[in-house]
Each structure stands twice: as C-alpha cells, then as structure tokens.
Amino acid sequence: xxxxxxxxxxxxxxxxxxxxxxxxxRFLEERGYTVESATNGQEALPIVNRIHPDIIITDMxxxxxxxxxxxxxxKAQPETANIPIVIVAGKNSGFDAGEYRxxxxxxxxxxxxxxxxxxxxxxxxxxxxxxxxxxx
Numbered sequence: 001x002x003x004x005x006x007x008x009x010x011x012x013x014x015x016x017x018x019x020x021x022x023x024x025x026r027f028l029e030e031r032g033y034t035v036e037s038a039t040n041g042q043e044a045l046p047i048v049n050r051i052h053p054d055i056i057i058t059d060m061x062x063x064x065x066x067x068x069x070x071x072x073x074x075k076a077q078p079e080t081a082n083i084p085i086v087i088v089a090g091k092n093s094g095f096d097a098g099e100y101r102x103x104x105x106x107x108x109x110x111x112x113x114x115x116x117x118x119x120x121x122x123x124x125x126x127x128x129x130x131x132x133x134x135x136x
Contacts, residue, residue, distance in 0.1 A: 041065030
C-alpha cells in the first residue's frame with residue numbers, strides 16, 4: 001500500500017449554515033476524512049490553497065462569495081480546476097441543474113447523509129472504501 005492511499009482524504013466544506021456545515025463535517029470525519037470548513041467562498045479560497053482538498057462540498061447561496069463564484073475561481077486555476085465539487089442546494093433552488101461545472105448535487109431538504117454517501121462513492125470510488133476500511 002502506498003503512502004498516498006494510507007493518507008486520509010481531505011475535504012473542504014463551505015456553507016454559511018452552521019447546521020449544514022456541522023452535519024456534513026461530522027459525516028465526513030466519522031468516515032476518516034480530515035475536514036476543514038469555511039462559511040463562504042471568500043474564506044474557502046485560502047484554505048483550498050493551504051490544504052489541497054481531495055473534494056469540496058459547497059453551498060451555492062452564501063454571503064461575500066457565492067458557490068458559483070467559488071467554482072469559477074477554482075476552475076480558473078490549474079492547481080484547483082480538477083478538484084471534485086459537490087454542491088449542496090435547496091430542492092427548488094434550480095442550482096442543481098444550472099451549475100454544470102459541479103460533479104454532483106445534493107439537496108439540503110432530503111437525507112443529506114444518504115446523498116453524501118452516493119456522491120463520495122461516485123466521485124472518489126475505491127478511495128472511499130479504503131478510508132472506511134482504515135477507520136474500522
């Protein structure tokens with residue numbers, strides 16, 4: 001097993017809702033992720049450059065810098081352009097259909113944990129399984 005596969009996956013959670021941020025962070029930490037969080041895109045950008053996350057989970061409607069603006073900034077930089085992005089949106093917000101640059105969309109108003117499990121398995125595949133096995 002290589003050193004990279006033994007290293008915990010790193011996630012960045014960006015949401016202005018403390019409840020959503022806490023729920024998503026706790027979910028990821030329970031699965032062995034190293035997690036950082038930010039309350040908006042402006043806070044998130046320096047964190048991305050510092051931690052180089054394996055995945056970013058972001059809200060779309062936030063103060064100072066929206067999820068759309070954050071994704072634009074990430075996609076503009078070669079170092080961050082390929083980081084998988086999961087958007088978290090309200091069911092009727094329309095962001096899930098409108099934000100084509102995100103890799104996955106989940107809804108705040110439906111079982112977030114079940115949706116996150118599907119998103120992580122779809123985006124990180126076997127790496128998620130390795131993290132789960134290492135935690136057990």
